[in-house]
Amino acid sequence: MKSLKAQAEGSDEPAEGARAAYESQLKRFAPILAGYLRELADVAKNDGASVKPLLRAYELDPAATEGALARCVAELQKKEDWPRAAEVLAGAQRVKPDERRAQLLLDLEFKAAEKEPLLRKAKDHPLRYYLSLPKGWQRGKKYPILVTVDGAGCNFLGSARSYTSRRGDEPYIVVAPCTFINTSNHARGNYAMYSDEEWKRIQELPGSAATFDHDGLLKVLDDVRADFGGEEKFYMTGFSGGGNLTWIMIFLHPEMLAAAAPACPNCIPLRKVSDHEARKTLPVHVYQGDKDQFLATILEPQWRLVQAMARAGGFEKIDREMLPGVGHSPCVEKVLGYFNGIRKGK
Numbered sequence: 001m002k003s004l005k006a007q008a009e010g011s012d013e014p015a016e017g018a019r020a021a022y023e024s025q026l027k028r029f030a031p032i033l034a035g036y037l038r039e040l041a042d043v044a045k046n047d048g049a050s051v052k053p054l055l056r057a058y059e060l061d062p063a064a065t066e067g068a069l070a071r072c073v074a075e076l077q078k079k080e081d082w083p084r085a086a087e088v089l090a091g092a093q094r095v096k097p098d099e100r101r102a103q104l105l106l107d108l109e110f111k112a113a114e115k116e117p118l119l120r121k122a123k124d125h126p127l128r129y130y131l132s133l134p135k136g137w138q139r140g141k142k143y144p145i146l147v148t149v150d151g152a153g154c155n156f157l158g159s160a161r162s163y164t165s166r167r168g169d170e171p172y173i174v175v176a177p178c179t180f181i182n183t184s185n186h187a188r189g190n191y192a193m194y195s196d197e198e199w200k201r202i203q204e205l206p207g208s209a210a211t212f213d214h215d216g217l218l219k220v221l222d223d224v225r226a227d228f229g230g231e232e233k234f235y236m237t238g239f240s241g242g243g244n245l246t247w248i249m250i251f252l253h254p255e256m257l258a259a260a261a262p263a264c265p266n267c268i269p270l271r272k273v274s275d276h277e278a279r280k281t282l283p284v285h286v287y288q289g290d291k292d293q294f295l296a297t298i299l300e301p302q303w304r305l306v307q308a309m310a311r312a313g314g315f316e317k318i319d320r321e322m323l324p325g326v327g328h329s330p331c332v333e334k335v336l337g338y339f340n341g342i343r344k345g346k
Contacts, residue, residue: 148238152183159239
């Protein structure tokens with residue numbers, strides 16, 4: 001069958017015959033292969049990798065594998081292993097969409113997102129993002145959104161985890177967009193969260209990285225508000241290169257933000273800033289380590305740029321706090337403390 005498959009993937013005319021023969025053989029042996037894969041999944045059910053053979057069995061023989069798939073999901077739910085239960089259902093949905101299963105998948109994704117940031121895509125934009133829901137999240141309630149943008153390291157999942165691991169019982173929905181303006185190194189390896197198809201589409205889009213990130217984040221926020229009860233105004237921080245998008249949102253959309261706290265941030269010049277009245281009252285507090293190796297050469301000149309744009313644009317509440325002994329850091333504890341104080345009116 002491997003030989004037939006190799007021939008079937010050719011592009012000349014004889015490949016058509018090979019493709020038909022391969023498909024005929026696959027149809028003939030699919031139930032047998034599916035049976036072996038179900039047995040393999042059952043033997044290795046305590047191993048996280050067991051999900052893959054089960055899903056492959058479902059692809060080959062959905063009808064015969066339906067029961068095993070349902071039992072697997074039920075066992076994972078009993079263990080409160082929401083991420084893997086969601087993985088199984090998502091794989092099944094790709095093979096054979098089902099409305100009831102789609103609703104259960106959504107419920108499991110919600111539960112999974114309370115334990116571990118969940119990778120999602122904006123509905124109307126290619127931007128991907130990590131989402132984490134607060135403990136005890138419930139439909140119908142409103143929750144503050146905290147957007148965190150990583151720097152040139154592109155560790156977007158790590159950026160999300162740094163806030164989810166420290167928020168405790170605070171009710172933030174944490175959003176970490178997988179952006180491009182944070183770095184000039186758009187190596188494919190930095191963006192493994194995008195599929196090959198998504199990656200190709202992004203490369204073909206017109207406009208700059210700044211435009212892509214800005215437009216994408218607005219769409220992500222729309223989704224988080226609609227699907228997860230995010231509040232209208234949001235909190236935002238960006239570390240290092242993540243400061244670029246943070247300053248863009250501050251200077252272009254002050255009315256959308258509850259507060260911002262860039263950390264050791266970069267900033268790119270903007271030709272135009274918002275004239276919305278909110279620019280006068282939006283609280284923006286920059287955290288900057290005084291031992292930051294990039295301070296003198298890069299960040300200090302860019303801070304002067306921020307000050308100039310703020311003065312020219314009428315942004316009145318932008319300040320900076322120098323942190324003694326701190327290097328190039330996302331200052332997570334400081335940022336969280338600042339947002340908590342703003343949110344609670346302290």
